[in-house]
Amino acid sequence: MEFLGIILLIFVIICAISVSLTKDLLTALVIFMSQSLAMAVIWILLESPDLGITEAAVGAGITSLLLFVTLKKIHAIDIQKASEKESRKEEAISDGENQA
Amino acid sequence: MDFLQNYVELAAMVLFGIGFTTLLLHKNMIKKIIGFSIMDNAIFLFLAAKGYIEGRTAPIVVDGVQTVEAYINPIPAGLVLTGIVVSVSVTAVMLSLTIRLYRRYHTLDIDEITALCRKEGEE
Amino acid sequence: MAKIRPDYETSWFGRLMHWLENGSTALDDAMTDEMDAHSRDHLVDSEHHHATQEHALEERRHAALEREQRMYSSLHQWASTKGSRLMRWVYIVASVVMCVGIIALLLNTAANLPPYGDPDNPVNNEVSAHYITQGQAETGAVNIVAGMILDYRAFDTLGESNVLFIAAVTVLVLLRLAPSRDGKPTTEMLEAEADDRLYEPKHDMILQHQANLLVPLILLFGIYVVMNGHISPGGGFSGGAIMGAGLILYLNAFGFRKTERFFTFRTFQIVSLMALAFYACSKAYSFFTGANHLPSIFSPGTPGMLFSAGLIPYLNIAVGLVVCCTMYAFYTLFRKGDM
Numbered sequence: 103m104e105f106l107g108i109i110l111l112i113f114v115i116i117c118a119i120s121v122s123l124t125k126d127l128l129t130a131l132v133i134f135m136s137q138s139l140a141m142a143v144i145w146i147l148l149e150s151p152d153l154g155i156t157e158a159a160v161g162a163g164i165t166s167l168l169l170f171v172t173l174k175k176i177h178a179i180d181i182q183k184a185s186e187k188e189s190r191k192e193e194a195i196s197d198g199e200n201q202a
Numbered sequence: 203m204d205f206l207q208n209y210v211e212l213a214a215m216v217l218f219g220i221g222f223t224t225l226l227l228h229k230n231m232i233k234k235i236i237g238f239s240i241m242d243n244a245i246f247l248f249l250a251a252k253g254y255i256e257g258r259t260a261p262i263v264v265d266g267v268q269t270v271e272a273y274i275n276p277i278p279a280g281l282v283l284t285g286i287v288v289s290v291s292v293t294a295v296m297l298s299l300t301i302r303l304y305r306r307y308h309t310l311d312i313d314e315i316t317a318l319c320r321k322e323g324e325e
Numbered sequence: 326m327a328k329i330r331p332d333y334e335t336s337w338f339g340r341l342m343h344w345l346e347n348g349s350t351a352l353d354d355a356m357t358d359e360m361d362a363h364s365r366d367h368l369v370d371s372e373h374h375h376a377t378q379e380h381a382l383e384e385r386r387h388a389a390l391e392r393e394q395r396m397y398s399s400l401h402q403w404a405s406t407k408g409s410r411l412m413r414w415v416y417i418v419a420s421v422v423m424c425v426g427i428i429a430l431l432l433n434t435a436a437n438l439p440p441y442g443d444p445d446n447p448v449n450n451e452v453s454a455h456y457i458t459q460g461q462a463e464t465g466a467v468n469i470v471a472g473m474i475l476d477y478r479a480f481d482t483l484g485e486s487n488v489l490f491i492a493a494v495t496v497l498v499l500l501r502l503a504p505s506r507d508g509k510p511t512t513e514m515l516e517a518e519a520d521d522r523l524y525e526p527k528h529d530m531i532l533q534h535q536a537n538l539l540v541p542l543i544l545l546f547g548i549y550v551v552m553n554g555h556i557s558p559g560g561g562f563s564g565g566a567i568m569g570a571g572l573i574l575y576l577n578a579f580g581f582r583k584t585e586r587f588f589t590f591r592t593f594q595i596v597s598l599m600a601l602a603f604y605a606c607s608k609a610y611s612f613f614t615g616a617n618h619l620p621s622i623f624s625p626g627t628p629g630m631l632f633s634a635g636l637i638p639y640l641n642i643a644v645g646l647v648v649c650c651t652m653y654a655f656y657t658l659f660r661k662g663d664m
Contacts, residue, residue, distance in 0.1 A: 103563070107210070108209065111210065111213040112211070112213075114217065114243075115213060115216055115217060115220065118217055118220040118221065118240050119220055121231075121233075121237075121240070122220060122223065122224040122227075122228070122237070123543070127230070127232055127233070129245070130232075130233065130236060130495075131236075134236050134240075135282070135303055137240075137243070138243070141243055141246075143205065144247065145211075146211075146281060148250045148251065148253075149258065149259060149274050150250055150253075150258050150260065150274075150278075150279040150282070150470075151262075151282060151469075151472050151558035151561065152254045152279055152283055152558045152559065152560060153250060153279055153282055153286070153318060154558075155550065155558055155559050155563040155567075156283055156286050156287070156562050156566065157286060158230075159563050159567045159570060160290050160562075160566045161243070161286065161290075161567035162288055163566065163570045164290055164566055164569065164570065164573075164652050164656075165239065165289075165290055165293055166217065166296055167570075167573060167656060168290075168293065168295065168656070168659060169232065169235075169236070169293075169654065169660040170656060171660055172232065172297045172300060172301060172659065173302070174321045175230070175301055175304075175659065176301070176304050176310070179304060179305060179308070180439040181309070182278055183308060201603070207434050207440050207441060208436060208438055208441045209438065209441070209442065210441055211435040211438060212432055212435050212436065212573065214382060214435070215431040215434075216426065216428065216432070216433050217429035217434050218428075218431065219424055219425075219427060219431065222422045222424055222427065223420070223421070226420040226423075226424065227417060227420060227421075241482070248435075251441060251447050252446070252447060254441070255442055255443070255444050255446075256442035256444075257442075258444075260467035260558070261457065261465045261468070261470055262467060262468050262469065262557065262558065263458075263461050263468075263469065265462075268457065268458050268460075268461060269457075269458070270453075270454045270457050271444075272457075273457050273469065275363075275448055275449050275453045276453060276457065276460075276469045276470050276473055276629055277448075277452065277453050277456070277473070278448070278578055279470045280470050280473045280474045280478065283470065283474060283560075283562060283571065284474065284481065284482065284485045286384075286562075286567075287485065287648065288372065288485065288488055288489075288564045290652075291488060291489050291492030291493075291651070292492070294492055294496055294497060294655045294659075295495050295499075296481070296494050296659070297659070298495070298496045298499040298500050298659070299499060302499055302500070
């Protein structure tokens with residue numbers, strides 16, 4: 103536990119700080135994922151293999167997946183909104199042409 | 203008393219503080235949710251560190267040895283196991299609320315959402 | 326009698342005394358005379374004078390109101406620009422101070438806790454000793470943690486599975502887009518499906534080949550972890566999450582068309598409700614047999630065998646199914662708003 107554990111704990115803390123400091127959301131998510139993986143190794147070092155397996159599957163896997171899907175959904179909504187605006191503009195232009 | 207003898211607990215507390223600061227200082231909802239998850243991890247780390255005993259192995263009976271001196275404390279492991287799974291479901295509910303808010307207000311900024319909400323209430 | 330200064334009449338003290346005695350000094354009289362004369366000129370058109378006075382009053386009131394309004398608006402402007410920035414800074418500084426204070430307090434407390442890794446800590450009391458020494462004989466599980474959460478604390482785990490199910494239902498309520506009454510998909514659903522395909526190629530060869538290889542392995546590993554929960558590390562929660570991750574990989578590689586053949590909303594309903602009902606029924610017999618010790622009517626069997634440890638393997642399977650369905654449901658609901 104001693105040496106590897108201390109290195110991993112420092113890594114986890116650095117990850118948490120850089121999650122807080124990064125501007126880009128995608129980068130923050132990837133860093134958070136790596137933090138969860140480091141936590142999984144820490145569980146093994148703390149002699150709790152049950153927790154290690156669960157954290158690797160749940161924390162690093164499913165939670166990050168859900169966060170990624172949320173980001174994707176939000177970008178999709180953004181693009182949809184932009185295209186809606188454009189189509190409205192086009193409609194307005196074509197209306198104007200028709201009236202002319 | 204040596205200040206650094208409980209270094210795992212100290213790291214857990216620092217993690218908790220970082221998560222709390224993220225939760226307070228960021229306006230972005232997804233950053234807030236990540237801060238919440240970091241706080242979760244810190245609590246689990248603290249609990250698991252409390253159950254650890256130097257020089258003993260995981261609580262899985264090997265070769266029929268059933269003495270207290272052979273294994274670590276199994277209770278925190280059981281508690282944290284349930285906690286990890288609950289934290290995922292809490293995260294999922296928070297994220298779905300975020301998606302709903304984004305669909306309506308087209309922003310992730312909690313201040314802007316509050317302002318838009320108030321404006322809607324006045325109308 | 327005191328000598329009177331020559332300029333007593335015009336000095337301020339003399340005028341004050343005079344005013345106290347007679348009401349007004351000669352100088353004042355002269356001033357009032359002059360003012361009277363001045364006003365007598367205006368008295369000629371007193372009507373006009375009155376009107377102008379009122380007009381002036383009105384103007385003054387107007388000016389005062391305007392000044393007040395200008396003040397308010399500048400205050401508002403200050404509040405919305407500089408003031409909000411100031412409040413933001415105050416908030417940031419206050420929260421940083423609070424966080425640093427909390428961290429310092431927690432660090433101090435953690436440093437004064439019983440030493441890390443010491444067997445004589447108060448956490449390691451007779452409860453954990455009982456679990457370790459008697460656990461295998463009473464539950465039949467080799468993995469003491471599994472025996473603990475699925476036998477001694479089985480009700481806790483039942484509540485836990487219900488929490489997962491409730492979370493899945495909440496996400497369903499928040500994100501599901503139902504088809505209209507006549508079964509046709511609504512525009513919202515079509516939009517969501519279009520969104521879903523935004524960033525990904527429809528048939529990614531690399532991903533599909535990898536998924537062909539990996540998905541069976543992942544599902545098999547998940548089943549292994551669930552079935553061996555009472556013998557080796559793992560159990561319902563971790564194995565269910567692994568199986569859910571395998572299903573998600575399959576979905577990502579092959580799309581909703583293929584997964585809908587074996588996993589729909591109906592499957593989610595039936596599987597998770599059956600699993601929860603089985604769990605609840607198999608633990609409810611304790612109510613009828615007297616819930617003092619929650620003894621198992623199933624024999625623990627030979628520890629270390631696959632079908633041993635009484636009910637624990639079956640409860641593990643039930644929990645694993647609930648977790649698997651819930652994780653998959655989260656993912657599909659986030660992506661498409663339906664299953």
